[in-house]
Amino acid sequence: MRIGFIGAGRMGRPMVARLVGAGHDVDVLSRTADKRAAITELGGRSVAEIAEVCAAAEVAVVCVFTDEQVREVCLAGGVVAAMPAGSALVLHTTGSPRTVESIAERATPRGIEVVDAPVSGGPHNAAAGTLTLFVGGADHTLTRVRPVLSCYGDPVLHVGPLGAGQKVKLVNNALFAAHIGLLAEAVRLGAQLGVTESALLSALPHGSASSRVLDIVAAGGSIASFIKTAGEFVGKDLAVVRGIAAELGSDLGVLDDAIDAGATAK
Template sequence: MSRVAVIGTGRMGMPMVSRLVADDHDVSALGRSSDALDAIRTAGARAGQTFSEVVTPDTDVLLVVVLTDEQVREVCWAEELRGQLRSGATVVLHTTGSPSTATDLAAELAPRGVSVIDAAISGGPHDIAAGALTVFAGGEENVLDAVRPVLESYADPILHVGKLGSGQRVKLVNNAMFGAQIGLVRAGVDLAARLGLDEKSLLAALPNGSANSRALGSIARYGSVDEFTERVREFVGKDVDVVRKVTAELGGDLGPLDDLITRIGI
């Protein structure tokens, strides 16, 4: 059993809390609203409204499950939180963002003896509920191994992909490719229309052929590229914005992937 604190109890964080409690970890979580506090307590975790109520000197693992890089920095650079983390604790960043956020945080926390794992995630709340969330983890392998029993409460596979920041890089490439695959399906639907085929018939047929992919299968279940795109726009769009920014900082671009992504207006 580990003592786990969770910051970020939205659509991804709250299912993690439930799985961690079910796996007999000692869990505390931050809630800002009465509804969030009630949900945390109903899940069997301790609820707090401040960082110091949730993260204590006894915390072994801090999971950060907020939406943006800016929120990660707001949370993890707060002295109220950092002052509570003891030597030997590990911060796990599940937020998709810039690799530099993870490396900057590691440099800030290293003098305190606190480790950082950037653990970008792929999947949704249903994957967490099934214990089947994918984690792309960057950082020291021995640190990842130490927190693996916590992550295994809701994630499988947990993939070590390299040094700190590598988890974010893999996730950003993953999401750029996913966006491009949606754009590729859009191009296929446009071709079908020129050939006199309707979209629903095409999407019902293609998952049975060699053109199939996870993106195509997901779109087919919705029956429309546009409907699926609107469903994922907020999350894929945010991640594509980050990967465009990061690759530009490194002197590159997304190349042909960007041409496909622009087909779906992201």
């Protein structure tokens, strides 16, 4: 399959490697010498302009960092305008469901199908083909793009119509951040009882309090070190979900309390 890929950075680069390894022809947006060399080494084709990345793509994949970048690349930057009728657009960046809907409003009349497929996991998961993908979109569109997504995603979870992938991922990240906050409070309680953070993080994964968050934090050695590494990524998504909740006249309830507890662990 001919694939156009935009956003071959920390997360996107191992995705490109998996796509190339599966036999797909991958055109990758890369505008600097270092990035061009990296893409060539992976076996992809380095392309300098968005129009060239998307013009012949059966599937275009966008994996940039922020919601604002998605709008810039897809709307102002010309991804949708450059894609041919009959192609499909996959949006991996976590952001607002309204961004996905606004892109689809522009893409659908041009004969371009859209799915939102935010990812859960890190670069090591992408490299191993074990990212979790929360996919929103039509059944037939997911069937069409599944051979692409399955190169780096397992499981690929269809969670509802267009925009549902973003909604599930935002809830996921709010709960993830709350787990971090609860763990920070547990570490404080341990300190009050005279138990060190390192002792707790070594022992708790073996008890009934074990969780994926606890395992990840324990592997990093401390709450503070984990937040230093992942705080920017989680924080941008929390800003989005809090904004959506505020628009609905609500908030994150007890999740907010737990999230705030984690914020003080920086």
